[in-house]
Structures are given as structure tokens and as C-alpha cells.
Amino acid sequence: MDDNYLDSIFEKYLHAKKIFKNKEVLRHSYTPKELPHRREQIENLAHILVPVLRGETPSNVFVYGKTGTGKTVTIKFVTEELKKISQKYNVPVDVIYVNCEIVDTQYRVLANIVNYFKLESGVEVPLVGWPTDEVYAKLKEVIDAKERFVIIVLDEIDKLIKKSGDDILYSLTRINTELHLAKVSIIGISNDLKFKEYLDARVLSSLSEEEVVFPPYDANQLRDILMQRAESAFNEGVLDDGVVPLCAALAAREHGDARRALDLLRVAGEIAEREGASKVTERHVWKAQEKIEQDTMEEVIKTLPLHSKVLLYAIVLLDENGELPANTGDVYSVYKSLCDHIDLEPLTQRRVSDLINELDMLGIINAKVVSKGRYGRTKEIRLNVTPYKVKNIYRHDHQLQTVLTVSMSRQRRLL
């Protein structure tokens, strides 16, 4: 190989202007010092929580809005400020943040709250093993050890309720009647409004004594948010003028998701860096958009339930065999024999038809209803991802490795 070539691949990177000044600023975990366009929500929350400083219990709050609208970051910002100011007024306030996507059972939520006080109380609840009633009793004892305000933030509260029911909310929203010294308030956060339907009317009315709504950001607002972060994230002069507006416009089209906008900006910077480019351009943003979409699709496929994965593989096989578009009946028969092959009880055709609609909604396949004149209507099913991609994902999935050994010709013999 040409030595000059090797020199140049290293020199390309060595002399490239550094793109990032501090990439951490663009990560999800970073909490900025200012939150543009959330002033109204910050003021509302401050108004709801201020009674603490006068020694009164604040109302419970239900916070909702679509994903990436700044709910978590705003609550963390406001509760941090509250903690700071409460020291000045000598009011003891504890804020316990629980992410219910991870901590998703009643037991674990209660245990988390008890364990928050473990240094003070010397009590630590194990991850499993105690009766839930006992954990709840311990929680009351630990919290009520002294006069204080305890604010429990239940982020992604819908995940907890869907998985474990609303008993825990029933208890927590009534706990103050059983305490003597301490006072508890709940802040529930959700991006799924429909979840209210899962709640008992009494629980709902005590959880949403106050409600704070986070509307989606529009492109201009996203532009301000990105500008503020970009200043500390990138070196001067590396961002082409069109980059931030394009990231903002693309994310606004999604549904005003600031997380998506920040991801676009970060990934565009990373792509430019990898190319050894000295500037981030709109072309890098388009590439970033493509990469993020692919990664998201991969994540969606990975987390599909088993039957949907097998069904998707049936469509992959039909595609490889040049038999798409296919109708529900064709797909069902391949799906069914795949199930037999891996000893899985197949679902009914009706249920599979629902799963086909779900895959369509997720954008993994395309299922178009076409009219066949007097023969009625039928679905034309096509694949929206490459068969290679699906197989690659399944290769790391132990439940599906056997399915991968089935080719279409083998499949035909099985049928």
C-alpha cells in the first residue's frame, strides 16, 4: 500500500479542526442551567410547590406531555431549586426521583423510597423477599421519623400502573392521613395521556389535584434550545448556518421532540468528525437523520413480542423468495409452519391479522388494503426493512436462532 496514503489517513484526522468542544452537553443526562420556553411550566410548578416554604403540604401534581417535551428536565430543575431555597428557610425537604420504566413494580418503588433514607434510618429493604405490606409499613416509619416534606417524583408513571395496577398510588396519595410528622406529595409524570383511563376515579382525582401540561416545541423553540446547547458543545465556527435550523425543523416534524433534535445535532457532529471534515453541514444532518431512523427501527424490532418476531420472519422469507406482496393468508401459513418448527403454539389468523396491523403501524412493514372488486378486499403486505437487517438482529436473539435456519425452500417442504 502506498505510504502516502497511510500518512494521509492519519494526517486527515490529525489536522482536522476539532468539531466538539464538549460533547457531554448534548447528552440526555446533561441538565442545562436554563430551559428556554419552559418558563410557564417552571412558574406553575414553583407556584404549586411553594407552600413547602411556608410549612404547608403542596398539592399532588400530574405532569404530562409528549416525549422529549422537557418534563423530566424541568421537574429536576425545579425540585433542585426548591431543595436549595428550602435550606435557606430551614425547611427539611427530600425529593425522591423514581424512574418507573426501570423500577416498575409496587414492591420496588416502595423499596426504593425506603432505601433512599437508608443512611439516616439504617434500614435497607432487599430487592425481593419482604411482603409488600411490610415494606409499606417500613416506609411510613422511616419517613415519619421527623418533621419534613417528602416529594416523590414518579417518572413514566404509566409504565408502573399498566404493569402493576394503581394500588400503590391509592396508598401513597392517602399516606398523609397515617403520618404524624412528615408530609408527602406526589409528582406523577407521563407521556401517555390515555393511561388516566387505567386509574380509579378517586386515585385520579387525588393525583391530579394540579396538572401541568408540556406542549410540543415548534421549530423556532427547538432552534433556541439547540443554539443554547450548541454554544458550549461545538468549537466556534464549525457549524454551518443551516445545521441548527435543519435539526430543529426535522425534530419539529416528528412531534416537537427536543431529545430528537439534540440527537440529530450530536450525531451530525459525530459523522462530520469521523469523516475528518472541518465543518458540520446540512449533509451531515441528513445522514444523521438516516442513522437515527435505522437505529430506532432496530430497537423496535428487537423489542417486539416473540409472535410478532416470528411473523416478521415469515414476511422476510416470502420477500427473499420473491413472493411479496403477499396477503394475510399466505403470510399466516408461513408463520404457522415456523411456529411448528420452533414448538410455539401459533396464534389464530385473526390475531395474526392484528399483529400485521401493528407491524404496519410501527413502519416495519407496509400493509395496504386493496379492493378486489366483487371478491372483496384483501391486504397487500410488503417489507419496509431489508431481510438482511432483520436476520442480523435475530442472530443475537437466542429464541430466534432456530427460526433463522429455515429457508424458504425448506419452508415449502415443511408446508
Ligand SMILES: Nc1ncnc2c1ncn2[C@@H]1O[C@H](COP(=O)(O)OP(=O)(O)OP(=O)(O)O)[C@@H](O)[C@H]1O
Ligand atoms: N427547554 C429545554 N431547554 C433545554 N433542553 C431541553 C429543554 N426541553 C428538553 N430539553 C432536553 O431534551 C431532552 C429531553 O427532555 P426530557 O427528558 O426532559 O423530556 P421528557 O418530556 O421527560 O421526555 P419523555 O417523556 O420521553 O421522558 C433532554 O436532554 C433535555 O435536557
